[in-house]
Amino acid sequence: MATKPSIVRKILNKSIKSKIDKNGAAAELGFFNTTSSAAHPFTLNYTSSNIVKNTDVVSQRDFAGTFNNKTIRNAKPTFTNSDIQTFNLSVDSKQKVSTGSVSVRINGLEQVSSETQMVTGSSSDFYLSGSKNEFVNLLKNRQDHSGLTLDNLDKVIITYRTENVIG
Secondary structure (H helix, E strand, O other), rough: OOHHHHHHHHHHHEEEEEEEOOOOOOEEEEEEEEOOOOEEEEEEEEEOOOOOOOOEEEEHHHHHHOOOOOOOOOOOOEEEEOOOEEOOOOOOOEEEEEOOOOOOEEOOEEEOOOOOOOOOOOOOOEEEEEOOOOEEEEEEEOOOOOOOOOOOOOOOEEEEEEOOOOO
């Protein structure tokens, strides 16, 4: 028998609780055993302090600078062949482009892609490639009349989010 979502929610509500509150808001969350009041030795630290405790699973400092939104206005393809036009995104050496974060607008119209933006096919106008997802491949016009071919007067705006690569 599968566990009902409401039961899972109750377990999660009981297992994660605020351990330290500052200014009426949770500053540190702790993990608790759902069958007793015993706390596990791991925490989620939400304070902006640079102090990282050895019990932190994640702290606010971990997220500082992790996600960066970027925009390329008047983007021009760096590579073109009979099937695709490729745009190069600026990505630092320790970052990658977050899948699902890329938006391509051509002359004000937003193009579509798969949820992960990693799948090519007739259902998407563009897809990501490269070891850091640093390439946007815009599909050219195909037999099913999907895809686009840009000319020099088209205004292309690409927005995307980079994230730090851990490891």
